[in-house]
Amino acid sequence: MKGKTFIKFFLVFLIAFTLIMIPVLKSVSDFNIFDTEQAGNLTEKLNIGVDANSPLYAEYTGADRINLLMLGVNQGMTDTIMLVSWNLGTNQVDIISVPRDTHYERDGYSGASLKINAIYSQEGLQPLAAAVSDVLCGIPIEYYAIIDYNAIRKVVDGIGGVPMDVPMDMHYEDPYDTPPLVIDLKAGEQILDGDKAIQFLRFRKGYPTGDYGRIEAQQEFMKSAFNQAIKHGIIDSARLVTSNVQSNLTLGMVSKYALNALQLQEDSVSSYICPGEAQYIDGLSFFLQDKEATEEMMRQIYAS
16 A cells, blocks of 8 residues: 555455455445345444453453455355454554355254355345354444455456466366356466456465465455555546445445545555364365454454
């Protein structure tokens, strides 16, 4: 990030195969909604309150923060799950990635349905938000933003592509995907257009550290996309995003936080990954959360 201002209005962006900025220049009713059946009533807060049994109950209830659930959706599945926590007192933005394969127990479900990314397609936005809150020690969540691949393509092409140093040759094909998925990228510095950006963000097979490596690559994409959007122009980039992002943020909410956003600095944004490790259960690959390490991470975040 360059310069001393973050953006003219509230500007946050989604990592993992997505670019989200939310300078909400108009009411949520003007958004191009792509999945109203899954999301439900878009004008209401999520209203995921602090879990009374949370080990961080005091920290969560006493904090001057707003928390935003950010999702990247593909064919009804959430490929990207993040929680953006903005400390309005210190103007610190913390982005916490929750691996899509995180094991999450649900009554009546088994197998791959126990991956946290299955909740959105099977039960909807509110249950997924409740699960993310539970994973992050009962954190409150008020707002959400959702984007799909078509929106990513439009935003990336609209800002002139995203410069990236692709870390490896990326080759993968899935003829059964809709449409068929073909990933064919060469390693090295290049500018990713919308189609190539989606290939980069969807690639997951070649990282030595698995989903962690993919998330780190997505974080690099996020930083580059943010800088490119600023170069393209804040107003034009804002229009691109607000035309393609589904959210319950409104103009009034953004106006309330605009002054804080104007004061965000270069080092105001920090990224985290929910701690844990990959493990096979009944032949399926899951990410098992380290609950103690997660609690420590959240304490550190809320202490900033």
